[in-house]
Amino acid sequence: MIKKGIASLSFFCLCTALLSCQSEKENQQQEIVLTNQSSVDLTDKAVAVNRDKLSGIPEGDLYPVLLTQAGDTVAAQLDDLDGDNKWDELFFVTDLPANGKRTLLLSWANTQPGYTTRTSVRFGKRLAADSPVQPRTSDTLYANQLPKSANYGYQPYQTDGPAWENDKVGFRHYFDGRNAKDIFGKKVSYMSPETVGISASGAVEDNYHEMKEWGRDIMAVGNSTGIGGIALMIGDTPYRLGVTVNDTVNNVENTSFKILTEGPVRSMLQLRYNNWKPDGTDRSYTVEEQPTIWPGMYAYRNTVEAAGVQGDETLLIGMNNLDKTDSIAEINVDDEWVVLLTHDRETYNNEWILGLALILPKAAYLGYMEAPASGKLAQAYFAKMKAQENQPVTYYAVGGWEGSNEAFKDPASFRNYVQDLTRQLAAEVDVQVK
Structure with missing residues (x-):
C-alpha cells in the first residue's frame, strides 16, 4: 500500500488529468463497500468485482483508481478472462478486520497508475x-x-x-x-x-x-x-x-x-x-x-x-x-x-x-x-x-x-x-x- 502523503499527491494529479479530459458525469465516483462476514482478520484478501456490478463505466481505455477513505491507494487491475477483448473483473487485494467493513472509492484515469508488482x-x-x-x-x-x-x-x-x-x-x-x-x-x-x-x-x-x-x-x-x-x-x-x-x-x-x-x-x-x-x-x-x-x-x-x-x-x-x-x-x-x-x-x-x-x-x-x-x-x-x-x-x-x-x-x-x-x-x- 502506498503511503498516504504520496497517495494523496498521486490522487490529486489523477483527478486533474481526469477533469481535463472527461465529463463531470464520467468522473462521478462509486463506492465499493466491503464487509468481512467472518470472525477472522483478513490480510491481502482477494476481491473480484464483476463488470456488471459497476455502473457509469467511461468509454475508452481507462484505468481504475481505488482509494481508501483515508486517501491511500489500493492496487487494482482489470482482467479479461474470457478473451473477448473486454475486461470482465475489477480485481484487488485488501485487508479487512474481523466482522468489519471498509469503503473504497472508485474513479477512472486515462493513464495507468504505478503499482508495486506483486x-x-x-x-x-x-x-x-x-x-x-x-x-x-x-x-x-x-x-x-x-x-x-x-x-x-x-x-x-x-x-x-x-x-x-x-x-x-x-x-x-x-x-x-x-x-x-x-x-x-x-x-x-x-x-x-x-x-x-x-x-x-x-x-x-x-x-x-x-x-x-x-x-x-x-x-x-x-x-x-x-x-x-x-x-x-x-x-x-x-x-x-x-x-x-x-x-x-x-x-x-x-x-x-x-x-x-x-x-x-x-x-x-x-x-x-x-x-x-x-x-x-x-x-x-x-x-x-x-x-x-x-x-x-x-x-x-x-x-x-x-x-x-x-x-x-x-x-x-x-x-x-x-x-x-x-x-x-x-x-x-x-x-x-x-x-x-x-x-x-x-x-x-x-x-x-x-x-x-x-x-x-x-x-x-x-x-x-x-x-x-x-x-x-x-x-x-x-x-x-x-x-x-x-x-x-x-x-x-x-x-x-x-x-x-x-x-x-x-x-x-x-x-x-x-x-x-x-x-x-x-x-x-x-x-x-x-
Whole structure:
C-alpha cells in the first residue's frame, strides 16, 4: 500500500488529468463497500468485482483508481478472462478486520497508475536448438515435440515451462510433457529476473538450481506430479497425465498454454490437455486447469475440470513424497475444507525443510492415497477427488520453505500457517457497489 502523503499527491494529479479530459458525469465516483462476514482478520484478501456490478463505466481505455477513505491507494487491475477483448473483473487485494467493513472509492484515469508488482508470469521458448529464447504468451505442444523426440532432441522451454510467482513464492509447470509443478523458493518480495533459465547468449540453461539473491528452485520432484499437479484414477489404477522425462511420444495429442492475465495483484494461466489417452486404455479425455496467484500467500489456486468422464474415474491431486521422514497429516478445517500436509525435506539433497500442503474442498474429497515408490507415477501422495463431467474442482497448493520464512522450520508453525490461510481463503466478503 502506498503511503498516504504520496497517495494523496498521486490522487490529486489523477483527478486533474481526469477533469481535463472527461465529463463531470464520467468522473462521478462509486463506492465499493466491503464487509468481512467472518470472525477472522483478513490480510491481502482477494476481491473480484464483476463488470456488471459497476455502473457509469467511461468509454475508452481507462484505468481504475481505488482509494481508501483515508486517501491511500489500493492496487487494482482489470482482467479479461474470457478473451473477448473486454475486461470482465475489477480485481484487488485488501485487508479487512474481523466482522468489519471498509469503503473504497472508485474513479477512472486515462493513464495507468504505478503499482508495486506483486505477481508475474514468465514463459519463453526457442524455436530451434541454436535459436535464442523469446518471451511468449501462448504455445501449443504436440505429441511428437518432446525434448527426447527424434525431431527435437533439445529442451525448447525456459525453465521447462511457464513460471508464476507472487511476493512470497514461485511455481513452475513442466510444459514439456511431464506436467508436474515445482517450487521456486524466494528470499525476496520482488519478482525474480525474467532471465531465470536463460544463458547470457539466450539459450535454455539450468541456472536456477544455484542460490541467487532472489532464491532458487528448491523442490525435488522425481516422477511425482509435484505440488498440486494432477492425474486420474480409473477404477483402482492411477494414470499419469503426460509422460516422464525420457519418453519420446506424449500420450496427450496436444497441450495448449496461454496467459489469461498478468498484473500487479493477479496472474492467471490456462493449460488445456486435448485428447489425452491414458496408457493402455481406450479412453480419451480433455482436461483444463487454471493456476492463479495473488499476493500475500505461500500458495497458488488451481481449478481443474475434465471432459470424457465415464463415471469410474477419480481426480488425483498430488504432493510429492521423496522424503519419507514425515507422514502425511489430514486436517479438517471448519467442516468445509480438508488439508493434507507434510513437513520434511522435500528439497534437493534433503538440504532444507519444505512444508507442503493441499487445501481441498471437503464436498469433493474422497480421502488420500500413496503412489508406488517407482514407476511413471511415483513418490507422491494424492488427494482423491470426485471427477464429474465438466464440473470444476478448485483447490490450493502450498509451499513453505524455511529460506523464505524461518518460522516454517517448526512443524507446528507451518501447520498453524496453513490452517490460518485456509480460514483466510474461506472467509466470505460481501461486496456492495453504490
